[in-house]
Structures are given as structure tokens and as C-alpha cells.
């Protein structure tokens with residue numbers, strides 16, 4: 260599995276399994292399938308309600324100890340003390356002594372607690388219980404604020420990102436701040452798979468539309484976590500390490516970016 264160096268010196272697999280909208284009951288089997296297929300990164304969250312299944316899948320696999328596990332702090336648990344407690348609960352559900360990466364799931368700016376939550380993550384990292392720490396859905400002003408107030412940079416900012424919503428400006432800010440960009444809903448929640456330009460490129464390479472899109476993320480240096488609850492598609496999605504998109508493919512996909520391409524909520528106004 261190809262890895263990327265993070266700002267804290269650790270390595271992170273660049274392609275992993277996303278587990279949003281996967282039930283706790285199915286998660287263990289899917290994680291196991293993914294690890295057997297060569298995945299070394301799984302991405303869950305307290306809010307997904309499947310940390311127990313994800314942990315079970317990781318622990319049951321022979322290669323489980325080599326798997327990079329990410330989970331996330333839910334908005335209701337923001338604040339310094341609550342974050343520390345929520346982290347303990349996540350570890351307990353996962354059945355793991357540490358996680359590789361702990362993220363603040365949303366800045367939830369209306370709550371005014373993301374800086375206090377970030378301070379708790381800094382402590383968890385110092386204690387070695389979260390090997391790396393990062394954020395999700397942070398806009399540039401949120402990133403600058405936590406870095407300015409604590410001196411500690413997140414290693415990752417995980418945001419909605421796919422060919423219809425390419426986030427060029429945010430990617431540039433992340434890069435400038437030494438923060439890796441990670442793509443959630445990398446396939447546009449499956450909607451991009453019937454895009455005619457993606458399909459045309461896929462046909463030319465003898466690949467599937469999903470493989471073309473995942474390849475696009477990898478070639479842009481993005482960390483990508485396609486979700487699938489189907490074993491065959493989980494295997495299909497990792498079958499991308501033996502081809503490259505051509506320069507004119509990249510130009511064609513660059514042209515798919517749309518002003519109205521965002522599918523999920525706007526993190527700046529989301530008041531969950």
C-alpha cells in the first residue's frame with residue numbers, strides 16, 4: 260500500500276475503507292474483507308455507530324496490527340473534558356489501546372468549542388493514545404485559529420472532495436499549512452460513477468469509473484477513503500495501483516469541477 264508522510268513524521272496509507280453508513284453488524288466483516296484485500300487504513304467515527312464492529316474486524320485480521328485506524332469526535336462531545344471522555348469511549352468500543360488518528364469531526368463554529376477540543380487532542384497525542392491528530396471539515400479560518408492558539412498543526416483535514424467539488428482553494432491552504440488533504444465522499448456518494456467523461460476515461464483504460472476516480476485522488480496527493488458495503492467493490496476499489504491517468508484525462512476531470520458540486524452540508528454554517 261502506498262503511504263504519505265504526515266507533518267508529525269508518521270506515515271499514513273493513502274487509500275483506505277470509509278465506513279460511513281455501514282452498520283455495526285456488517286462493519287466487522289467488511290473491514291476483514293478489506294484487510295485481506297490489502298487495505299491498511301480504515302476510517303470510522305463515533306457518529307457512525309460502528310466503532311465496535313470496525314474494532315472487531317481489525318482485531319480479527321492477521322494483519323490487523325498493521326492497520327491505520329482513524330476515528331472522530333462527535334460534535335455533542337466537543338469541549339476539553341468531554342473530548343477526553345468521548346475519546347475513552349471510542350477506544351473502549353474499538354477495543355484498541357490507541358488509535359492512529361483522531362479527528363475533530365466538524366468545527367461546529369456556533370458551539371465555540373473547537374479550540375478547547377483541539378487542546379484535548381493535543382493532550383491525547385502527548386499521552387501517546389492518539390498517535391496523530393487532525394480535523395475534518397475545517398475551513399481556513401478554523402485551521403489558522405487552532406494552529407495560532409496551540410502551536411500544534413493538524414496532520415490531516417478530511418473534507419468533502421471529488422471531481423464535482425475539487426476544493427482547489429482549500430487544498431492550497433492545507434498544503435501551505437503543512438496539512439494533508441483527505442477526501443470524504445470521494446466518489447460523490449456514487450453519483451459520479453455515471454458521469455459520461457469519467458465513463459469514457461474508464462472505457463479507454465479498461466477500468467471501472469470508481470477506479471478512475473480513486474486514481475484521480477491518488478494522483479493529486481489526496482488521501483482517499485471510498486466507502487463500500489460490498490466485498491467485490493471493496494476489492495475493485497483497491498485495484499488502482501497498477502495504472503496511471505494520462506495528462507489529458509486529468510485535464511478532462513479538472514473540467515468537471517462545479518460551483519454547485521458540494522453534496523454534503525456547508526461546514527461553516529452547519530450547526531449540528
Ligand code: A2P
Pocket residue numbers: 277443444445446447448449450452467469470484485486487488489492493495496
Ligand atoms: P456500495 O456500498 O453498495 O458499494 P463515497 O465513498 O463517495 O461516499 O461513495 C459511496 C457510494 O458509492 C456507495 O453508495 C457505494 O455503494 C458506491 N460504490 C463504492 N464503490 C463502488 C464501485 N466500485 N462501484 C459502484 N459503486 C460503488
